[in-house]
Amino acid sequence: MAAIPERLVAVHSESRTYTGIWSWLATVDHKRIGIMYILAGLFFMAFGGAEALIIRLQLWAPNSHVVSAETFNQLFTMHGVTMIFLVAMPILIGFINAIVPLQIGARDVAFPRMNALSLWLFVLGGLFLYSSFLFGSMPDAGWFNNAPLSELAFSKGLGVDFYDIGLQISGFGTLMTGINFLVTILNMRAPGMRLLRMPLFTWSALITMLLILFAFPPITVNLILQMFDRLFGANFFVVGNGGSALLWQNLFWIFGHPEVYIVILPAFGIISEIIPVFAKKVLFGYESMAMALSVIAFLSFMVWTHHMFADGLGPVVNSLFAITSMLIAVPTGIKIFNWLATLWGGKIHFTSAMLYALSFIPLFVIGGVSGIMLAMAPADLQYNDSYFVVAHFHYVLFGGTLMGALAALYYWFPKMWGRMLNEKLGKWNFWLVFIGFNVTFFPMHISGLLGMPRRISTYAPGNGWTIWNQISTIGAFILLAGMLILLYNLIQTFLHPADAPADPWDGRALEWSLTSPAPEYNFAQTPLVRGRDAYWLEKREGDGKLQPAEPAGPIHMPSPSLAPLGIALTIVLAGYGAVLHSTIIGGLFLLLTFVQIGRALLAEDHGFHVTPHVGGEAQ
Amino acid sequence: MRWTQRGFRVTLPLLALSAAALLSGCGLGKQSTLSPAGPVASAQLGMFWESLAIMTGIFIVVAAVFLYSIIRFRARPGDNELPKQVHGNTTLEIVWTIIPIILLVFLAIPTVHYSFAFQAPATAMKVDVVGHQYWWEFDYPGSKVTTANIVHIPVNTKINFVLTSADVIHSFWVPELGGKTDLIPGRVNHLLLEASKTGTFYGQCAQLCGPGHAYMKFEVVVQTPAAYQAWVSAMQHPTVSVTTSEQKAGMALFKQDCSTCHTVGGTSFNGKVGPNLTELMTRPTIAAGTLTNTPANLAKWLHNPPGVKPGALMPNLNLSQTQIQSLVAFLETLK
Numbered sequence: 001m002a003a004i005p006e007r008l009v010a011v012h013s014e015s016r017t018y019t020g021i022w023s024w025l026a027t028v029d030h031k032r033i034g035i036m037y038i039l040a041g042l043f044f045m046a047f048g049g050a051e052a053l054i055i056r057l058q059l060w061a062p063n064s065h066v067v068s069a070e071t072f073n074q075l076f077t078m079h080g081v082t083m084i085f086l087v088a089m090p091i092l093i094g095f096i097n098a099i100v101p102l103q104i105g106a107r108d109v110a111f112p113r114m115n116a117l118s119l120w121l122f123v124l125g126g127l128f129l130y131s132s133f134l135f136g137s138m139p140d141a142g143w144f145n146n147a148p149l150s151e152l153a154f155s156k157g158l159g160v161d162f163y164d165i166g167l168q169i170s171g172f173g174t175l176m177t178g179i180n181f182l183v184t185i186l187n188m189r190a191p192g193m194r195l196l197r198m199p200l201f202t203w204s205a206l207i208t209m210l211l212i213l214f215a216f217p218p219i220t221v222n223l224i225l226q227m228f229d230r231l232f233g234a235n236f237f238v239v240g241n242g243g244s245a246l247l248w249q250n251l252f253w254i255f256g257h258p259e260v261y262i263v264i265l266p267a268f269g270i271i272s273e274i275i276p277v278f279a280k281k282v283l284f285g286y287e288s289m290a291m292a293l294s295v296i297a298f299l300s301f302m303v304w305t306h307h308m309f310a311d312g313l314g315p316v317v318n319s320l321f322a323i324t325s326m327l328i329a330v331p332t333g334i335k336i337f338n339w340l341a342t343l344w345g346g347k348i349h350f351t352s353a354m355l356y357a358l359s360f361i362p363l364f365v366i367g368g369v370s371g372i373m374l375a376m377a378p379a380d381l382q383y384n385d386s387y388f389v390v391a392h393f394h395y396v397l398f399g400g401t402l403m404g405a406l407a408a409l410y411y412w413f414p415k416m417w418g419r420m421l422n423e424k425l426g427k428w429n430f431w432l433v434f435i436g437f438n439v440t441f442f443p444m445h446i447s448g449l450l451g452m453p454r455r456i457s458t459y460a461p462g463n464g465w466t467i468w469n470q471i472s473t474i475g476a477f478i479l480l481a482g483m484l485i486l487l488y489n490l491i492q493t494f495l496h497p498a499d500a501p502a503d504p505w506d507g508r509a510l511e512w513s514l515t516s517p518a519p520e521y522n523f524a525q526t527p528l529v530r531g532r533d534a535y536w537l538e539k540r541e542g543d544g545k546l547q548p549a550e551p552a553g554p555i556h557m558p559s560p561s562l563a564p565l566g567i568a569l570t571i572v573l574a575g576y577g578a579v580l581h582s583t584i585i586g587g588l589f590l591l592l593t594f595v596q597i598g599r600a601l602l603a604e605d606h607g608f609h610v611t612p613h614v615g616g617e618a619q
Numbered sequence: 620m621r622w623t624q625r626g627f628r629v630t631l632p633l634l635a636l637s638a639a640a641l642l643s644g645c646g647l648g649k650q651s652t653l654s655p656a657g658p659v660a661s662a663q664l665g666m667f668w669e670s671l672a673i674m675t676g677i678f679i680v681v682a683a684v685f686l687y688s689i690i691r692f693r694a695r696p697g698d699n700e701l702p703k704q705v706h707g708n709t710t711l712e713i714v715w716t717i718i719p720i721i722l723l724v725f726l727a728i729p730t731v732h733y734s735f736a737f738q739a740p741a742t743a744m745k746v747d748v749v750g751h752q753y754w755w756e757f758d759y760p761g762s763k764v765t766t767a768n769i770v771h772i773p774v775n776t777k778i779n780f781v782l783t784s785a786d787v788i789h790s791f792w793v794p795e796l797g798g799k800t801d802l803i804p805g806r807v808n809h810l811l812l813e814a815s816k817t818g819t820f821y822g823q824c825a826q827l828c829g830p831g832h833a834y835m836k837f838e839v840v841v842q843t844p845a846a847y848q849a850w851v852s853a854m855q856h857p858t859v860s861v862t863t864s865e866q867k868a869g870m871a872l873f874k875q876d877c878s879t880c881h882t883v884g885g886t887s888f889n890g891k892v893g894p895n896l897t898e899l900m901t902r903p904t905i906a907a908g909t910l911t912n913t914p915a916n917l918a919k920w921l922h923n924p925p926g927v928k929p930g931a932l933m934p935n936l937n938l939s940q941t942q943i944q945s946l947v948a949f950l951e952t953l954k
Contacts, residue, residue, distance in 0.1 A: 069830040069929035142827045148804060149787040149828060154752075239805035245788060246803065279692070285707045310790060310801045310826075312782070312808030315734040322730045326723045330716060336681060337715040343688040347702050350693070358689060365681050369674035376726055378733035379666035381798020382652045385790060385825040449667075451650035451794035453825040456833035457929070464648030 034098025105190025204269025267404025363399025388448025836908025869949025
């Protein structure tokens, strides 16, 4: 059998080359795009985190005036919008970008240029949203932007316009990611990589992309309707003129609940990758894990009014949606028990990645069981819109999504950057975040039960809330310390040479068969997949090398292009035209957008080839 | 590695213990869901305890298996042998699918039962509630009484709060009497509440409604039927006796500057934009629970309303100190 050359040399003769920063701005390489998604997500996390800390300072004492009520509303609105749309989703989509093509033995995604466009729409859309600060008012109607509070009559600043248009822009990008990865996962798997051999992380990506495909249209419709209300005087949500306040909520939560699963399913996938690796055991109940993902996704579209139990929709609606909401506990429970069964009888190595993955289990269970309590509609009337809900969704989104994302960061860091994060700092990072998280968010269950509504800019003494808020604020600063250690770890690691081994953790999926970081073309020869945990299988039962599924030869690669960045840029500039009510700016940049799309579509581009280097025939 | 396990073992129980200790030490405050004062809130608290018990049980089982696994099955140095690989176990997987379903049935039954039971019967006494940025209007359709930010109800009586909004969505929540329901413009919602003891209970808007959201509070005064009737007749026959020259000046100023927005029973002032001020001095607080009702606070409010309550729609009227004093003198006669 022909040995696979370790290193190939790119021949860029047929295509323009970019160097330095331009090579990043023009890249269509899914690995670089993944890296940029994650770095941008961490960048926005600094803003979302700073907003959270100001909120916690404001709530430290009763009747406090650290910030005004108007500013407070903008802070929690942007905190929510940032953490959901600009942190949780991009970081998870970043890992999906960086890892999924490697796990299925593909050389890139199905539509590499569209992938770059998705990235730039998210990055520029996020910056667009934050630029509202320069125009005097950030969005201030909460992350779900309830109408009619978000209508022109009640929110006169430009903030909500930035929300409507900024989320449309980044939402287009997300929708394209959904289509791109659905096609990639369904069509571009290496020979032998049947659906039921895919790693669970890839499974979670597949289901997540399906959710995106069906969940993003309703929110896009909502945003467009409100844009018409605010910019052109339509009345979709203007009650006095025949509009409906509940229409916004229905459309928002038809998106909003699946959205919760868009940011948790990839975390499920991450945990399902990491636990078997560090317990040295095959994942327990693989089929039921994949099935549970699918069932959760299906059910997630029929539970949305549990966010609206206090809307007075009547006992029939509330009972039905309460029961469908409770049903989600069954597949979720299956996942938890399967992870426990994977740990049982294993040999557990407590790396930083594993600590984060393990902490996910109890934290997510707390968030899950409080979720079932919230599903009891008549009882929910007491919890709804109180701090009990705030505690619940932070246990799910922080204890679940963010702990999963941090586990993924420590786990895949060598594969993405060619360096290992410092494990000792990693443990300090973990314990401070774990303790800080619980100290911040557990007390919120209690302040909620004591009747503290969410989103109040201050409170009077005498309700027994002060002590719990003070504990929360202390916890937030412990969390800050933990995240600063992560930052230090990242900086310190980037200063080290890239010397990570290909397979530092004794990994199971295909990405660990490649160098760290993986070469531009991923696989010199497309591998033949002979079973689940494909690389582990070759290490244990083969010679530790993947079998090639094709003869060695020149590899066709997509050309880098600045077009995605240019298109995203003109879309955002057209967005400023809309916000500022300037038909000229809006029209001009929309026109420029279409011109660029036309040029990109019509241009003849055959990509380029990388060929095996003569001296690269190692072994 | 030792440190790791100890961390897990110590942190979780420590958190639970400290929570319990603090809760018992600090009291429940005055708008807690944990101290119900009526059948609706009691039933909701009952559901809370039932579900909390089941959920705590589940958490303890998971945590026990989890902690046992990570302690018992930790890798020992030098042991490089692969553990036994187990792909699945159908019986186990069926068991942990069925058990949660059974537990959910126990939660679903009260959920459905109370969803229907909490519907207001047609015979219940009606109180119309209109949410405004940022205050509450209460109308008694049977007795033509209107008040603001304070609602009197008789004890042991089913009350059907009929909820609508004049502007954005608000939410009516008196935790000690029961859960909340939203006031949605263009919609009429109903909320059944009943108080089983007399006293004052505290409510607050629970749905983000703008900058003044935190300042949109109200009080529910639960009275014996006789005391309630006495309050109704007092509200139906308010008397305003203006005697001093300062009070008269205040009344004239009120007519000029305030009466287009405010109604005062017993006078000809009948504005409908702002809160009804009939018998204002019988209310313990002003500005939707923001300030206690004292002459000094009335003056503070009149000096600059949006400065006291962010986003308040009553503008700063740039009144002089003398004008404020005469207005306060007039308002003090409303009792």
